[in-house]
Amino acid sequence: MTVSLGFTTGQIVQEFYVDDDSDETLREAVEKSTGEKLVDDEYGDVVDGAIVWWRSDDAEEEDLADLLVDAMSNLDDGGLIWVLIPKPGRPGAVPVADVEEAAKVAGLHTTSAASVGPEWAGIRLTARSRNR
Numbered sequence: 001m002t003v004s005l006g007f008t009t010g011q012i013v014q015e016f017y018v019d020d021d022s023d024e025t026l027r028e029a030v031e032k033s034t035g036e037k038l039v040d041d042e043y044g045d046v047v048d049g050a051i052v053w054w055r056s057d058d059a060e061e062e063d064l065a066d067l068l069v070d071a072m073s074n075l076d077d078g079g080l081i082w083v084l085i086p087k088p089g090r091p092g093a094v095p096v097a098d099v100e101e102a103a104k105v106a107g108l109h110t111t112s113a114a115s116v117g118p119e120w121a122g123i124r125l126t127a128r129s130r131n132r
Helices: 024-034 061-073 096-105
Strands: 013-016 047-053 075-086 108-115 120-127
Touching: 013 024, 013 061, 047 061, 061 075, 061 096, 075 096, 096 108, 096 120
Parallel strands: 013 047, 047 075
Antiparallel strands: 075 120, 108 120
């Protein structure tokens, strides 16, 4: 079962660290639900959401916090960030606690976790509103 991560029609979603092991079915589901192509990490305009594919060999926890700050730089108020990690026991698996700690360092809130495909789990993050 694959979910679309809750993105809706017309939303622009930026993607980070996509690689050969990324779930193409999930990527296609997001594009189908938004009606828009996913944009890469070089995209320079405002986005409605972000997807970060994160594996244990991508970097250290502190680097994930830096990447989350980068992902927030284009994020519109109320936008979602999903950190997608390999499920436990899969190559590149990352402890959920590492993602939660990186999110906290980056000023994000963990709101939920979900199985998003056969190989991937997702941790949904939200940013604090810039209007405060």
